[in-house]
Amino acid sequence: MSANNSDAHTVSDRLAKNAMRNVSERMIEALLLAAAAVSVLTTVGIVYVLVSESIHFFQQVSIVDFLTDTQWTPLFDDAHFGIMVLVSGTVVSSFVALAVAIPMGTIIAIYLSEFANSKVREIAKPILELLGGIPTIVFGYFALLVVTPVLQLILPELPGFSLLSAGLVMGIMIVPYIASLSEDAMRAVPMSLREGAYAMGSTRLYTALHVVVPAAFSGLAASYILAISRAVGETMILAVAAGMQPNLTWNPTEPAATITSYIVQVALGDLPHGSIGYLTIFAAGLTLLLITLVFNILGQWLRAKFRENY
Amino acid sequence: MQPLTNEQIRAVIARGKLKDTIFKGVGLFCLAIALLVIVALIADMFMKGSERFTLDFFINFASRRATQAGILSAWVGSLLVMLVTALAAVPLGVAAGLYLEEYAKRNWLTHVIEVNISNLAAVPSIVYGLLALGIFVYQFGFGQSILSAGLTLALLILPIIIVATREAIRAIPAMIREGSMAVGATRWQTCRYHIIPYAMPGILTGVIIGLARAIGETAPIITIGALTFIAFLPPVPFTGEPPAGLFDWVMSPFTVMPIQIFNWTSRPDPAFEVNAAAAGFVLMVMVLSMNAVAIYLRYKMRKNIKW
Numbered sequence: 001m002s003a004n005n006s007d008a009h010t011v012s013d014r015l016a017k018n019a020m021r022n023v024s025e026r027m028i029e030a031l032l033l034a035a036a037a038v039s040v041l042t043t044v045g046i047v048y049v050l051v052s053e054s055i056h057f058f059q060q061v062s063i064v065d066f067l068t069d070t071q072w073t074p075l076f077d078d079a080h081f082g083i084m085v086l087v088s089g090t091v092v093s094s095f096v097a098l099a100v101a102i103p104m105g106t107i108i109a110i111y112l113s114e115f116a117n118s119k120v121r122e123i124a125k126p127i128l129e130l131l132g133g134i135p136t137i138v139f140g141y142f143a144l145l146v147v148t149p150v151l152q153l154i155l156p157e158l159p160g161f162s163l164l165s166a167g168l169v170m171g172i173m174i175v176p177y178i179a180s181l182s183e184d185a186m187r188a189v190p191m192s193l194r195e196g197a198y199a200m201g202s203t204r205l206y207t208a209l210h211v212v213v214p215a216a217f218s219g220l221a222a223s224y225i226l227a228i229s230r231a232v233g234e235t236m237i238l239a240v241a242a243g244m245q246p247n248l249t250w251n252p253t254e255p256a257a258t259i260t261s262y263i264v265q266v267a268l269g270d271l272p273h274g275s276i277g278y279l280t281i282f283a284a285g286l287t288l289l290l291i292t293l294v295f296n297i298l299g300q301w302l303r304a305k306f307r308e309n310y
Numbered sequence: 311m312q313p314l315t316n317e318q319i320r321a322v323i324a325r326g327k328l329k330d331t332i333f334k335g336v337g338l339f340c341l342a343i344a345l346l347v348i349v350a351l352i353a354d355m356f357m358k359g360s361e362r363f364t365l366d367f368f369i370n371f372a373s374r375r376a377t378q379a380g381i382l383s384a385w386v387g388s389l390l391v392m393l394v395t396a397l398a399a400v401p402l403g404v405a406a407g408l409y410l411e412e413y414a415k416r417n418w419l420t421h422v423i424e425v426n427i428s429n430l431a432a433v434p435s436i437v438y439g440l441l442a443l444g445i446f447v448y449q450f451g452f453g454q455s456i457l458s459a460g461l462t463l464a465l466l467i468l469p470i471i472i473v474a475t476r477e478a479i480r481a482i483p484a485m486i487r488e489g490s491m492a493v494g495a496t497r498w499q500t501c502r503y504h505i506i507p508y509a510m511p512g513i514l515t516g517v518i519i520g521l522a523r524a525i526g527e528t529a530p531i532i533t534i535g536a537l538t539f540i541a542f543l544p545p546v547p548f549t550g551e552p553p554a555g556l557f558d559w560v561m562s563p564f565t566v567m568p569i570q571i572f573n574w575t576s577r578p579d580p581a582f583e584v585n586a587a588a589a590g591f592v593l594m595v596m597v598l599s600m601n602a603v604a605i606y607l608r609y610k611m612r613k614n615i616k617w
Contacts, residue, residue: 021496028498029413035405036414039427039472042465046437049444104340111337115330124341126605131344133519133601134351135526137568138590141575142351145583172347203326205333226432233434235529236568240575260436260529267439267533273448281533285440289433296432 050289053282060276066283072246072257074280081280083287085248089256090291093167093238094231096252100171101227105178106220112179113186114208125180132176140240143169148241161243161255170237174227181226185219186212218306225299229292235260259288352594359588367588372540372570376581381589383540384570387456388525388596390544390559391566394460395467395524400517403468404506407475407513412501431469438466439533447534454535456544457560462530467520474516478509515607522600526593528568540565567593 058066061081069082108128112121148165152158158165189212197207213220243255244265257265263281271277314322370380406423414420442462452458482505490500506513544562567589574586 025496025498029409032405032409032413035402036409036423038402038465039406039430039468040423042430042441042468043426045445046433046441049441050437053444104343107333107337108340108344111334111341115334115337127341127345127348129605130598130601131348133522133526133597134348135528135568135593135597137526137528137571137575138351138355138594141571141586141590142347142354144575145586146350146354172344175344203330205330206326208333229432229434233436235434235436236572239529240572260434263436263440264529264532267443267535282440282444285437289437292432292434296429 046289050282050286053279054286056274057276057279057283060279061283070248072248072262075277079276081283082248083259083284085246086257086259086262086284087287088248088250089163089238089242089246089258090232090260090288092250092252092256093163093170093234093242093258094228096164096167097170097174097231097234098224098227100168101174101178101231102224104171105175105223105227106182108175108179109182109186109220110208110213113183114204114212128176128179131172132180134173136173136234136236137240139169139173140166140237143237143241155253158253159243159255161241162253163238163242163249163256164252166238166241167252169241170231170234173234173237174230177230178223178227181223182216182220185216185223188219189215218303221302221306222299225295225302228295232291232295233260233288235264239264259284352591355587355591355594358584359586359591362584362588371542372565372573376579376585379574379582379585381567381570381592383543384565384567384589385592386543387540387564388566390456390564391459391463391531392521392525394456394560395463396517396521398461398464399467399471399520402464403471403516403520404475404513406468407472407479408501408505410472411476411479412497412505427469427472431473435466435527436529436533438462439530441465442530442534453561454563455561456564458534459531459536459564459566460560462534463524463527466527466530467524470520470523471513471516474519475509475513478512478516479505481512482508511607511611515604515611518600518604518607522597522604525566525600526568526597528572531566531569532572536563536565536569567596 066081066083068084069080070084071080072082072085073080108124112124116124143165144161147169148158148160148162151162151165151168193211193215194207197211202211238258239261242258242261244257244261245255246262247254247256249256263284266277266281269277366378367380368385369382370378371382372384373379406427410420410423414423439462442458442465446452446458446461447454452461486504486508487500490504491497495503540563544559544564546559571586571589571593574582574589
């Protein structure tokens with residue numbers, strides 16, 4: 001289509017207007033595409049920043065030391081960079097959180113999808129949504145100043161900072177994610193399967209556990225994986241309530257730093273741009289991203305493998 | 311095999327029903343724990359912080375003395391950061407959602423964008439902080455400013471807004487588009503005058519939920535190196551010498567509510583616990599009321615729309 005045809009006035013005028021319209025339509029489409037591409041740029045940016053700063057880090061610290069050293073003292077004169085120290089804190093706190101969140105979230109999901117009437121559901125769902133919307137710093141405050149004192153009544157030796165109380169509160173925080181995703185998965189199971197089970201004389205509970213849960217397994221698994229990602233990436237609850245001393249431990253009643261709370265601790269200080277201390281947080285961040293990436297891929301694989309089609 | 315007698319059958323049924331009832335009890339118990347946590351949280355912060363709910367608390371700067379410390383710079387900072395976040399995230403998110411629903415062809419590029427958005431939603435928020443530290447603070451030279459923080463949170467909530475926009479647009483029936491195009495409207499005119507206005511309530515819900523999430527985020531803002539002790543206010547937006555002065559405020563250092571709470575929580579002096587509780591209560595009121603508006607909007611929408 002060309003707009004420079006100027007023989008017949010009326011026709012060319014209309015063509016010109018049309019061409020202008022097409023140009024602006026194209027420009028708008030390009031603008032919208034650019035907006036959509038921002039998400040891709042974000043990913044590229046994340047990978048670029050983490051990888052490029054980590055390369056600087058690994059020029060000074062060998063990967064073998066990074067993975068096998070049992071001390072994490074990057075700011076001391078005798079510097080050690082054993083990421084396992086931070087990973088142990090992350091693993092223990094996530095484990096405590098999941099031990100709370102997976103049973104509770106699954107039970108709530110089964111209850112809401114198979115037992116509760118619509119009235120209970122109308123009340124329960126917004127409550128869960130509100131619970132999921134509470135800022136994590138507030139949960140951190142709650143873990144440190146409410147849950148820890150209560151736990152100390154039961155376990156008198158519990159220190160003021162512990163992975164246990166942070167993990168428990170993290171678990172409560174994650175419950176809404178598991179409950180709402182699992183409930184969606186279970187409600188997507190067709191009614192005819194349940195009716196078949198009821199017709200054979202199954203009770204509600206038996207139907208829920210032996211028909212609905214297996215049929216919705218891929219959805220449940222996906223929700224657990226998301227929960228793991230949340231737990232591993234959770235920062236503020238741990239920074240407030242778990243203490244920030246690096247501590248290679250598998251005991252939840254001890255204080256310990258995690259990957260995320262270490263990053264917060266360094267960012268609170270005043271490290272010069274480009275120093276080794278500054279670079280450690282990018283290496284720690286890359287480790288964190290790789291852990292969540294592994295779980296994401298696992299989740300997608302599980303979903304594809306166990307998807308039931310009706 | 312011996313057939314069961316009536317009594318045995320009744321016993322089996324009774325056992326099954328008992329198990330059902332027990333499970334119902336367990337389910338309600340778990341829900342009650344969730345509710346209890348919310349109530350305990352709010353009640354604890356309200357009671358501990360109640361002595362600070364005076365006008366002074368809202369118009370005082372942070373201070374070394376707990377009783378004189380206030381949240382002025384924190385709530386003003388939160389508000390300004392949210393303004394930047396909204397100005398960046400809403401146009402980008404709505405445009406991206408519009409593109410994916412109304413323009414995108416089913417090709418590899420669209421697929422890459424979609425996979426990307428769902429993966430970004432699972433990236434821990436502190437990683438966004440590292441991205442911002444590397445790119446916004448140092449590469450672009452924005453420093454530890456309101457602009458850096460606002461843009462970081464905008465990227466963080468972009469997936470939420472995009473998903474909400476797409477869902478709202480998908481609910482609009484095809485006949486609306488056909489009707490508009492049949493009278494000669496272009497694709498953009500259809501979007502501009504029909505799709506966006508009709509999708510507005512859904513988009514708004516997503517925006518509010520996204521901003522409620524952003525206002526409580528702490529980790530990414532700490533990571534970019536926001537200061538914890540700020541005893542001054544940024545310049546009032548859009549009042550400086552035009553044109554350069556209009557945007558002085560975005561480059562200003564700042565603090566936000568969650569960072570102020572973190573700062574007070576991590577001090578050993580218990581007098582600051584009271585401040586943390588009071589500020590936490592204020593933050594909770596902000597977040598919960600935003601969420602409540604979003605839940606209410608969604609509830610209204612479900613009732614009202616009949617195509």
